Amino acid sequence: MTKPPDQYRDFASRHLGSSDGEITEMLATIGLKTLDELSSAAVPENIRFNSTLNLPAPLSEVDALAELRERLSRNQPKRTFIGLGYAPALTPLVIQRNVLENPGWYTQYTPYQAEIAQGRLEALLNFQTMVASLTGLPIANASLLDEATAAAEAMAMCHVTGRPASNRFVVSPNCHPQTIAVVRTRARALGLEIILADPATFDFAKVQPFGVLDQYPASDGSLHSPQQYIERAKAAKTAVILATCPLALCLLASPGELGADVAIGSTQRLGLPLGLGGPHAAFMAVREEYKRTIPGRIVGISKDSSGRPAYRLALQTREQHIRRERATSNICTAQVLPAVIASFYAVYHGPDGLLQIASRILGLTALLRQGLCSLGLSPANTSAFDTLSIPLSASERARVLRAALSAGIELNTFRSDCVSITLGEPHNEADIAQLLELFAIDGNPVANVKVPEDSLIPDPLRRGTPYLEHEVFQRYHTEHELLRYMRRLESRDLSLTTSMIPLGSCTMKLNATAEMVPVTWREVGELHPFSATDNIQGSIAIAKDLEQWLCEITGMNAVSLQPNSGAQGEYSGLLAIRSYYASLGQSQRNICLIPVSAHGTNPASAVLAGLKVVVVACDAQGNVDLADLRIKATQYRDTLAALMVTYPSTHGVFEPTIRELCEIVHAAGGQVYLDGANMNAQVGLCRPGDFGADVCHINLHKTFCIPHGGGGPGMGPIAVRSHLAPHLPGHPLSATESCAEGHSAIGYTVSAAPYGSASVLPISWMYIRMMGPIGLRKATQLALLNANYMAHRLAKGYPILYRGPGGYCAHEFIVDARGFKKTAQIEVDDIAKRLMDYGYHAPTMSFPVPGTLMIEPTESESLAELNRFCDAMLQIRQEISDIEEGRADPLNNVLKFAPHTARVVTSDAWHHPYARELAAFPDEHTRAHKFWPYVGRIDNAAGDRALVCTCAPTQNYA
Numbered sequence: 001m002t003k004p005p006d007q008y009r010d011f012a013s014r015h016l017g018s019s020d021g022e023i024t025e026m027l028a029t030i031g032l033k034t035l036d037e038l039s040s041a042a043v044p045e046n047i048r049f050n051s052t053l054n055l056p057a058p059l060s061e062v063d064a065l066a067e068l069r070e071r072l073s074r075n076q077p078k079r080t081f082i083g084l085g086y087a088p089a090l091t092p093l094v095i096q097r098n099v100l101e102n103p104g105w106y107t108q109y110t111p112y113q114a115e116i117a118q119g120r121l122e123a124l125l126n127f128q129t130m131v132a133s134l135t136g137l138p139i140a141n142a143s144l145l146d147e148a149t150a151a152a153e154a155m156a157m158c159h160v161t162g163r164p165a166s167n168r169f170v171v172s173p174n175c176h177p178q179t180i181a182v183v184r185t186r187a188r189a190l191g192l193e194i195i196l197a198d199p200a201t202f203d204f205a206k207v208q209p210f211g212v213l214d215q216y217p218a219s220d221g222s223l224h225s226p227q228q229y230i231e232r233a234k235a236a237k238t239a240v241i242l243a244t245c246p247l248a249l250c251l252l253a254s255p256g257e258l259g260a261d262v263a264i265g266s267t268q269r270l271g272l273p274l275g276l277g278g279p280h281a282a283f284m285a286v287r288e289e290y291k292r293t294i295p296g297r298i299v300g301i302s303k304d305s306s307g308r309p310a311y312r313l314a315l316q317t318r319e320q321h322i323r324r325e326r327a328t329s330n331i332c333t334a335q336v337l338p339a340v341i342a343s344f345y346a347v348y349h350g351p352d353g354l355l356q357i358a359s360r361i362l363g364l365t366a367l368l369r370q371g372l373c374s375l376g377l378s379p380a381n382t383s384a385f386d387t388l389s390i391p392l393s394a395s396e397r398a399r400v401l402r403a404a405l406s407a408g409i410e411l412n413t414f415r416s417d418c419v420s421i422t423l424g425e426p427h428n429e430a431d432i433a434q435l436l437e438l439f440a441i442d443g444n445p446v447a448n449v450k451v452p453e454d455s456l457i458p459d460p461l462r463r464g465t466p467y468l469e470h471e472v473f474q475r476y477h478t479e480h481e482l483l484r485y486m487r488r489l490e491s492r493d494l495s496l497t498t499s500m501i502p503l504g505s506c507t508m509k510l511n512a513t514a515e516m517v518p519v520t521w522r523e524v525g526e527l528h529p530f531s532a533t534d535n536i537q538g539s540i541a542i543a544k545d546l547e548q549w550l551c552e553i554t555g556m557n558a559v560s561l562q563p564n565s566g567a568q569g570e571y572s573g574l575l576a577i578r579s580y581y582a583s584l585g586q587s588q589r590n591i592c593l594i595p596v597s598a599h600g601t602n603p604a605s606a607v608l609a610g611l612k613v614v615v616v617a618c619d620a621q622g623n624v625d626l627a628d629l630r631i632k633a634t635q636y637r638d639t640l641a642a643l644m645v646t647y648p649s650t651h652g653v654f655e656p657t658i659r660e661l662c663e664i665v666h667a668a669g670g671q672v673y674l675d676g677a678n679m680n681a682q683v684g685l686c687r688p689g690d691f692g693a694d695v696c697h698i699n700l701h702k703t704f705c706i707p708h709g710g711g712g713p714g715m716g717p718i719a720v721r722s723h724l725a726p727h728l729p730g731h732p733l734s735a736t737e738s739c740a741e742g743h744s745a746i747g748y749t750v751s752a753a754p755y756g757s758a759s760v761l762p763i764s765w766m767y768i769r770m771m772g773p774i775g776l777r778k779a780t781q782l783a784l785l786n787a788n789y790m791a792h793r794l795a796k797g798y799p800i801l802y803r804g805p806g807g808y809c810a811h812e813f814i815v816d817a818r819g820f821k822k823t824a825q826i827e828v829d830d831i832a833k834r835l836m837d838y839g840y841h842a843p844t845m846s847f848p849v850p851g852t853l854m855i856e857p858t859e860s861e862s863l864a865e866l867n868r869f870c871d872a873m874l875q876i877r878q879e880i881s882d883i884e885e886g887r888a889d890p891l892n893n894v895l896k897f898a899p900h901t902a903r904v905v906t907s908d909a910w911h912h913p914y915a916r917e918l919a920a921f922p923d924e925h926t927r928a929h930k931f932w933p934y935v936g937r938i939d940n941a942a943g944d945r946a947l948v949c950t951c952a953p954t955q956n957y958a
Contacts, residue, residue: 012775058772083422114312119489121311136256174218221387271345273525277753279713337709504854555689564756569697569716622651662692684777797877
């Protein structure tokens with residue numbers, strides 16, 4: 001058989017954007033000959049990793065997929081009835097193929113540039129409308145990480161908003177155990193007291209807690225009316241949070257009707273696979289008084305420069321990276337792609353379709369209950385939506401579990417006195433018959449039962465109000481219409497399928513098709529997060545591979561894959577440090593030193609971990625000021641817990657003093673937390689564990705190819721040195737002894753599922769497996785080269801801030817646009833909007849330096865694309881020069897009125913001194929292929945003055 005060509009077998013040649021000849025050309029431009037020469041010049045000698053990473057040799061796409069398939073074949077997806085907040089769901093194939101598997105949806109970035117994110121923002125507004133409608137509460141956010149963290153966020157929000165003088169929070173034992181664990185973790189760090197008690201009998205007036213969390217329906221399936229205690233809680237000024245299920249709310253009275261202040265939950269059942277725990281979009285809905293403190297993002301409606309309705313992220317000042325140490329949450333992301341899928345699921349089925357699905361589940365539950373009663377068994381809950389708990393003796397329980405194992409069925413066995421069964425959308429009457437056979441005693445056949453007419457829902461809890469009344473939930477119920485609607489929205493969003501997205505600190509690289517294919521495999525999607533260990537051996541093997549590989553790449557000794565976002569990784573790493581000091585009897589260590597240049601989530605995460613933030617200055621070159629660090633380290637020597645540092649620095653420089661910085665902190669008794677957001681500049685060139693870091697988080701959605709999904713999902717595993725390994729997060733329902741092999745759970749949990757958003761881990765596994773150690777190192781070197789090449793070209797028109805001692809930047813660099821305000825009345829925002837006319841998403845604006853653009857090209861972009869972006873930036877510089885030199889009107893020019901929509905440039909009215917062609921087609925590329933911004937420049941302030949964050953007739957906002 002003929003051997004396939006090397007290009008076919010070598011995945012790295014397709015991941016890396018430039019050929020060897022183009023690499024040589026770029027190196028010559030910056031005055032170098034080889035990639036090794038560049039990395040030697042950019043990376044300080046005293047931290048360089050001079051060996052080859054001990055990773056498997058690379059495989060081709062075909063061979064890597066075959067190896068992954070073999071590993072995952074060890075998984076044994078069962079017919080699962082475990083429940084606990086997760087139930088099997090059906091993803092409509094039209095949504096699976098056109099959204100979940102579509103790079104036009106999964107390669108978008110967070111919608112900070114709203115004019116070129118209108119499609120995704122509309123889908124998220126639909127999500128918010130769906131949540132608000134089902135929960136009966138007026139304000140909903142655009143999703144959170146998972147149900148358990150949403151509960152923790154709700155607790156923190158209520159503490160700040162309601163009764164901050166109280167530190168007591170009541171949690172019902174009816175809540176899911178993973179939710180209780182995550183809430184306890186958050187409370188312990190914030191110094192809040194958790195009282196585990198039944199709200200129905202709790203004395204709110206005496207204890208006066210600031211909030212109470214209950215599950216509705218309860219974790220065991222029972223339905224209790226919260227009304228019996230909500231009035232008493234309100235009288236005591238206690239906020240009421242109900243964790244609920246969106247499908248159940250099609251039949252149940254909404255939390256808003258019952259008087260709750262906050263509703264949280266997961267939309268996993270709305271078309272998302274189980275995926276061993278995620279990613280799934282959690283939700284939060286609140287009363288009006290919480291709209292300024294609700295965590296996460298809110299999509300709102302404003303108007304554009306033509307007065308037309310336009311979507312954008314509302315209340316931007318709530319973004320936690322802006323509030324820093326005053327933040328009440330460290331969440332700076334969401335689960336956008338899963339939220340979009342859930343919203344399309346609701347649009348496709350509409351209110352009648354959702355009611356039909358919910359009613360069918362309820363009917364199956366009633367059928368199961370009657371069948372159990374006919375066998376002489378009495379479920380503990382007489383009311384239910386989808387879950388029944390059946391008390392059993394030890395011998396009966398053992399017999400049922402043996403029968404279930406033999407039949408390939410998974411039941412909820414986490415309580416020793418009963419067995420619970422949760423039903424979902426894919427289940428049917430044959431499943432009910434099979435379940436009843438498990439409980440039947442030999443010689444006692446199952447009675448021939450019929451679907452009962454009476455409901456399991458008590459009259460006071462039956463829903464009496466309509467939902468999903470907006471037109472969008474009425475129109476798209478045929479596949480043809482839904483397909484066209486999804487494509488319309490997709491066309492209004494710029495993604496990596498259009499052009500490079502050169503965002504600093506965000507690393508928008510190739511998400512290869514071969515990496516994405518396994519996400520929708522049955523062996524990945526049909527696993528319950530609390531399945532028995534024997535059923536998930538393949539996924540455990542994948543997790544162990546990733547833990548070992550990430551240890552090697554970072555120079556660390558142990559990894560936890562539980563954190564399901566970068567912010568969660570920061571939080572988890574700091575909790576590990578706090579746990580370590582507690583084990584040494586040094587709980588007084590609560591000071592966290594953070595450079596002024598750090599990512600904004602760093603101080604927010606430190607506050608959530610119960611640490612006090614002390615800011616460390618930076619010098620004129622943007623490096624951490626070692627003199628100030630020494631002063632602070634000495635001042636807080638007895639209470640220092642950690643220093644949080646980003647490396648390479650947030651300014652895009654390999655600081656040469658990083659090893660000395662770590663030594664200063666260690667000498668003062670502290671730990672070094674390294675923010676791994678910029679790991680794409682380190683892989684294969686230097687390792688945090690080698691030069692002094694004790695813990696770092698790793699953004700798998702940056703360095704290791706999990707796509708950004710329009711603002712989520714992400715994964716933020718933490719890697720630690722050996723002394724912190726026993727302090728990695730654990731999980732009360734983990735199928736294995738711990739979430740990181742060999743390390744015991746120490747009593748804190750950060751995500752609802754043991755392995756976080758486990759179904760996206762195969763993406764990073766495939767990337768590392770196909771690249772191999774040499775490919776990964778070359779990818780890092782090319783990321784450095786692309787950044788330095790672009791900085792060299794753009795220096796012809798713009799000042800470049802911060803470079804290392806050799807004159808080179810790391811994988812990103814900062815373009816200074818501050819001077820143009822004085823010379824041409826042009827702000828950085830004008831440049832960002834004008835780039836849209838050229839078909840580009842703007843670089844990161846005004847971070848870490850206000851009035852600048854931070855550019856990160858990544859290794860996946862070709863020389864042609866780098867040049868096209870540089871040409872656009874330099875042409876914009878010429879447009880600024882035209883203003884400076886009087887050739888263009890300072891108030892009426894192509895920058896001030898950018899972006900230009902098709903509607904505007906084809907209108908009969910044209911009130912500008914510049915040509916329509918210059919506005920719409922500024923270069924040859926846009927004449928050949930034009931991406932049109934769907935709306936003109938958006939007035940953010942107008943939307944914040946009159947917050948509208950659910951669907952309504954558009955004429956309301958004209």
